[in-house]
Each structure stands twice: as C-alpha cells, then as structure tokens.
Amino acid sequence: MPQSLKRTSLTDQATEAIIELIAERNLRAGDRLPASGELATMLDVSVPVVREAVAGLAAIGLLERQQGRETTIATPDSSHLSRLFSLRVLGAEIDDEELQQFREIVEVGNARLAARNRTTETLASLEQAMGDLAGATTADELHGADVAFHAAVARAADNDLCELTLGALEPLLARLRRRVWGGWVTQGGGFTAILDAHRAVLDAVREGDEPSAAEAMSAHLAQARVGLEESIRRGDQPVDPRAGFPAH
Structure with a gap:
C-alpha cells in the first residue's frame, strides 16, 4: 500500500502513488479506481490533490473519467x-x-x-x-x-x-x-x-x-x-x- 504523503509537490507524489496502487492491485482496463475520498484517506492528502492527480493521469490515458460515473483504468494508446x-x-x-x-x-x-x-x-x-x-x-x-x-x-x-x-x-x-x-x-x-x-x-x-x-x-x-x-x-x-x- 502506498505510504502517506507528507512532503511537498503533493500532486506529483499522489500521481506516483496512484500508479503504484494500480500496479500493486494488478488493475486492468475497465477496473474501478477507488473513489477520490477513499484515495485521499489512503494517501493522507486532500481530495482536491487527488482529483488533480487523477485529472493528470486521465490526460495521459491511464485513467478514464466520465461525468457521473466511477473513474476506471484505461490503456494509453x-x-x-x-x-x-x-x-x-x-x-x-x-x-x-x-x-x-x-x-x-x-x-x-x-x-x-x-x-x-x-x-x-x-x-x-x-x-x-x-x-x-x-x-x-x-x-x-x-x-x-x-x-x-x-x-x-x-x-x-x-x-x-x-x-x-x-x-x-x-x-x-x-x-x-x-x-x-x-x-x-x-x-x-x-x-x-x-x-x-x-x-x-x-x-x-x-x-x-x-x-x-x-x-x-x-x-x-x-x-x-x-x-x-x-x-x-x-x-x-x-x-x-x-x-x-x-x-x-
């Protein structure tokens, strides 16, 4: 499990921790990512930090977000x-x-x-x-x-x-x-x-x-x-x- 984050550049650290979580849990395309609140608790950071990290990972194709739906794992192309x-x-x-x-x-x-x-x-x-x-x-x-x-x-x-x-x-x-x-x-x-x-x-x-x-x-x-x-x-x-x- 990723360790709590206490240092600076929390968004970058949260991004790396989410990637580590995906690898540790062997999540595949279509699998659900834990909700932002759950991730924030796991990583000991704020929900806005998690949301920013998730947005960055969605931009590079690792996550897929849809309005009103859970964030899922994707495969970058x-x-x-x-x-x-x-x-x-x-x-x-x-x-x-x-x-x-x-x-x-x-x-x-x-x-x-x-x-x-x-x-x-x-x-x-x-x-x-x-x-x-x-x-x-x-x-x-x-x-x-x-x-x-x-x-x-x-x-x-x-x-x-x-x-x-x-x-x-x-x-x-x-x-x-x-x-x-x-x-x-x-x-x-x-x-x-x-x-x-x-x-x-x-x-x-x-x-x-x-x-x-x-x-x-x-x-x-x-x-x-x-x-x-x-x-x-x-x-x-x-x-x-x-x-x-x-x-x-």
Missing part, C-alpha cells in the same frame, strides 16, 4: 504518446535529421522482429499493404500505402511497444515522408525503386530471414535519407504529385 513526441519535437527543436535517425533505429528493429515473429495473419496484412503500394499513382496514395506497409511490419514484429512507438510517430513521419519524397524525385529517384525496396522487406519477412529483413529495411531507409538530404540541399522545392511515377 499511440495518440497519447504522439502528443508527447510532438511537444518534445517542438520544444526541443528536434529537426528532421534526428527524426530520420530515430526512424532508422525503430524500423530496422521492427523488420528484424517481423521476420522472427510473423504469422499467417500478419503476412496477409503485409501482402495487402504491398498490393496497395504497387497500385499507387500519386504521392498521396503512395504515402497512405507506405504508412499501412510500415504499420503492418510493426504488427508482424509482435511487440506492443514497437507498434505503439511507430503509431505515435506517424503524425511527425507524415510530414517527413512528404519532404523525403520531394527530395527523392528532385534528385531523379522514382517510384519503381521505392516499390522494389518494399518488396525486398516483404520477401525477407516472409522467409523469416532476420538479417536480410533488417538489411532490406535499412536499404529502404537509405533511400529516405537521400531524399531528405536533397530536400534540405535544395530548399524543399514543391514537386508535381504524379512526379516520379511511371507514365500510364
């Missing part, structure tokens, strides 16, 4: 982590180079795990995403299919934290993808090379070849790096949304 990432990128002035570096670490690891842990179901999702990617005819269609493909790789990795992290990064990666594609097309790159790189990832995952899956994803992300560096060099010149695609 990628949207909560996404807001944190976005604020951190803004506040710390993290640039696209750093974002690209982080993407390389996460996605190469995802590909390796996907080759190890893929299932019939997750392979089917990858195949579907690959088909959608092959059918893209504009930059927007390409970006949408690319998001689906990389999300499918993360699901095939069968590691909740991998999928959560990639999902949380997606709003930031959407902007990065557009910048990368513009640079890739500007320096003479095209759709076919991008498609082939994705196929190489899929083939390695299907075969369960972990080193090849990691190598294929690394090679694909090297394409993204080329596009990013060209975009930076040439100042983000706009490109035609159908540029880089084969003529139909």
Whole structure:
C-alpha cells in the first residue's frame, strides 16, 4: 500500500502513488479506481490533490473519467504518446535529421522482429499493404500505402511497444515522408525503386530471414535519407504529385 504523503509537490507524489496502487492491485482496463475520498484517506492528502492527480493521469490515458460515473483504468494508446513526441519535437527543436535517425533505429528493429515473429495473419496484412503500394499513382496514395506497409511490419514484429512507438510517430513521419519524397524525385529517384525496396522487406519477412529483413529495411531507409538530404540541399522545392511515377 502506498505510504502517506507528507512532503511537498503533493500532486506529483499522489500521481506516483496512484500508479503504484494500480500496479500493486494488478488493475486492468475497465477496473474501478477507488473513489477520490477513499484515495485521499489512503494517501493522507486532500481530495482536491487527488482529483488533480487523477485529472493528470486521465490526460495521459491511464485513467478514464466520465461525468457521473466511477473513474476506471484505461490503456494509453499511440495518440497519447504522439502528443508527447510532438511537444518534445517542438520544444526541443528536434529537426528532421534526428527524426530520420530515430526512424532508422525503430524500423530496422521492427523488420528484424517481423521476420522472427510473423504469422499467417500478419503476412496477409503485409501482402495487402504491398498490393496497395504497387497500385499507387500519386504521392498521396503512395504515402497512405507506405504508412499501412510500415504499420503492418510493426504488427508482424509482435511487440506492443514497437507498434505503439511507430503509431505515435506517424503524425511527425507524415510530414517527413512528404519532404523525403520531394527530395527523392528532385534528385531523379522514382517510384519503381521505392516499390522494389518494399518488396525486398516483404520477401525477407516472409522467409523469416532476420538479417536480410533488417538489411532490406535499412536499404529502404537509405533511400529516405537521400531524399531528405536533397530536400534540405535544395530548399524543399514543391514537386508535381504524379512526379516520379511511371507514365500510364
């Protein structure tokens, strides 16, 4: 049981104590949290302090509050982590180079795990995403299919934290993808090379070849790096949304 709180910063301490209580009681999504008055007695703090702590935990998705109902345990999703990432990128002035570096670490690891842990179901999702990617005819269609493909790789990795992290990064990666594609097309790159790189990832995952899956994803992300560096060099010149695609 959490100990009574006597020091300063009571709201922060109450927040940590509630998290500790959730863990100690093994509470799961949908389980009821003790009422504010009960928590205040347990922690030897005021009800307003408890309510402030509960509000903070609800804001990060750990608790769910509804008017007139008991507060229950919730499971934070990628949207909560996404807001944190976005604020951190803004506040710390993290640039696209750093974002690209982080993407390389996460996605190469995802590909390796996907080759190890893929299932019939997750392979089917990858195949579907690959088909959608092959059918893209504009930059927007390409970006949408690319998001689906990389999300499918993360699901095939069968590691909740991998999928959560990639999902949380997606709003930031959407902007990065557009910048990368513009640079890739500007320096003479095209759709076919991008498609082939994705196929190489899929083939390695299907075969369960972990080193090849990691190598294929690394090679694909090297394409993204080329596009990013060209975009930076040439100042983000706009490109035609159908540029880089084969003529139909």
